[in-house]
Amino acid sequence: MNDGPYLLRLADRLADGLQHLSPERRSRHRDFVLSHQLEDGGFRGREGDSDLYYTGFAVRGLLLLDGELGPETRDAVREFLAGHDPETLHVVDLVSWLYAAVVLQLAGAEPLIDAGSAGLLDRLADKLESVRRPDGGYAKSDEGALGSTYQSFLTALTYELIGRAVPRPNALIQFLYDRQRDDGGFVEIAPMKRSGTNPTAAAVALLTTVGGMDDEIREDVCDFLREVRGDEGGFQANTRIPFSDGLSTFTGLLTLFDLGRERTIDGSRVRGWLTHPEHGLELPTGGFRGASWDNAADVEYTFYGLGVLGLLGRIAND
Secondary structure: OOOOOHHHHHHHHHHHHOOOOOHHHHHHHHHHHHOOEOOOOOEEOOOOOEEHHHHHHHHHHHHHHHOOOOHHHHHHHHHHHHOOOHHHOOHHHHHHHHHHHHHHHHOOOOOOOOHHHHHHHHHHHHHHHOOEOOOOOEOOOOOOOOOEHHHHHHHHHHHHHOOOOOOOHHHHHHHHHHOEOOOOOEOOOOOOOOOEHHHHHHHHHHHHHHOOOOHHHHHHHHHHHHHOEOOOOOEEOOOOOOOEEHHHHHHHHHHHHHOOOHHHOOHHHHHHHHHOOOOOOEOOOOOEEOEOOOOOEEHHHHHHHHHHHHHHHHHHHO
């Protein structure tokens, strides 16, 4: 395994594949993302105020496009992050906060967490373990009775960002094994029968991180991903969803890369679906929408769209 948190390693991989992006195209998407930054320094979604979730995706997208954050953007985002107490955040927002904080520090901002933050990190670790469930996974909140595949993945990312290892990794591996279904993929929670592309991607990334991946699971997952490839060229969320979407396409492609099966991807077909001038997800004014039925773009799906292009660029560069 490479050193460093998963999210930073992923950013490096995607940015490498985006080197082919023209300056004009890069500028359009950068301007789109920056247009969503508000006066408080955070970034908004499609409506409402800025929040940590969309701010995290905006930072990730800008990092892919530029490899860095400009000083003005960096300092504004830091001010926004400083207005949030990480101890009060649920895991989704905590990952966004921590990732952005790490990126800002690497970009030269004053650290939000430093060598004197050991007590804070201990308390954050305790908070993460407070939603560990008897099945070995992590729930979305104190009210959740069952572990969630995706939430367990996010929790593992959080542990990485605070420099800690996930406790009882073997229990987490068994939890993930129990989430696999006969179709080869993985489900989000135990009662579900039909696998999904996104929980499967989370399970593969997490199993790879904690040492639970094997050849049988690899083949099973590849079989499942063949079943959720949409006719248009992307990936579907599951076998019952009749259309491809940006999130599932990104996670499906990334999983094939993580399994060493990127050569099974028809890159030109995926690219055509994503960038078609009439019904593709990339908008001529900048940004990416979520699916063909979607009528607007946002910073989250713009990250996924750039991520897909970055993965396809890595195939072309090999």
